[in-house]
Amino acid sequence: MDRLKQCIAMMDEGIGRVSGIIPQMPADEARLCRLMLMLGQDIEEELESELKPNKLNHSEFLTLMILYSRPDGISTPGELCEYTNQGATNMTRIGNALVKRGLISRGSGASDRRKVVIRISAAGRRMVQKMLPPMFPRLANMFGGFSATDKRQLDRLLRKLAGNLDQLGESRHP
Amino acid sequence: MDRLKQCIAMMDEGIGRVSGIIPQMPADEARLCRLMLMLGQDIEEELESELKPNKLNHSEFLTLMILYSRPDGISTPGELCEYTNQGATNMTRIGNALVKRGLISRGSGASDRRKVVIRISAAGRRMVQKMLPPMFPRLANMFGGFSATDKRQLDRLLRKLAGNLDQLGESRHP
DNA sequence: ATATTTTAATTCACTGGTGAAATATGAATC
């Protein structure tokens, strides 16, 4: 129990010692970065554990949600790659898996015949509508004790961080 | 460019539409949760891209850093599993990889002979000291434009979130 | 003391995801 708290305590100590040895290290930033990584992973695990009973993994679920949230229920592998941040290779596999379960259909594109049109099926919509409500309580608990201001602040800071990460990313992929 | 920003814009629209269909959804919490997932992944990628030139992956690097940050430079597979949040299986592989590169040594435990003692080597310490400084500029940029207050706020909110996630986790693993 | 249960680490078979090459269509250039 309290796994994260323990990991964080040990990180705080560790960063303290390391910045004793290497004082140029930006210790506050390192801590925030580690926190983001730890919480991100933990939330991912939490999510996967909620998806497991429905035998979907995160990227399959996300793909399905994007289609569900579209007015027309349609997209293409390439576009889904961008928004799910998955490689094309894996999107092919995800498509195969979802088609096999009848949650989406794949058809040839009309205008550009290189593109494949992916469309959520009625069964896919039902699946989403069945899966979402049970997630709401845990989702609410995740931010239990957060005031409206806390949530606004967190939202603001995360979006600001996103802007910086985009900058960093651009210098990686020139 | 601006990959994250675009993903976030599309998420905002998507959540808007979904909460039109399913109004019980806690939309603010869903947004924050998605933001944490997206940023967590992106930071992970950023980190991996910095580690790649040294042919270490995140979990290998983290393992090495934990050992480095210990006063005695020592741990055991089991303990490293807890703090890296990796399964024992994978820790065996990580150990193999790091031993093969001479960054750690593995020895039999004195008191409890089931436990394996893992110790960072001089080469391991040198590797860490070589790798860290080049990461500092990007780490600083990640939080560029964050005031001291912004950083304190973010730290506070993330630790609060960690507490909630520990609660959630306990109900999963009873 | 011996038998049982628990704990630590490893091995094996598998899943999810990636990079490089292949295929096929479309767009641009000569």
Add this chain to the structure above:
DNA sequence: GATTCATATTTCACCAGTGAATTAAAATAT
């Protein structure tokens, strides 16, 4: 209008991480 170049998807071979079973050593119960 043939050739070159760019884009969308798929296939193949590989890497990282997981769950179930295995081995060995402690701890506990009988």
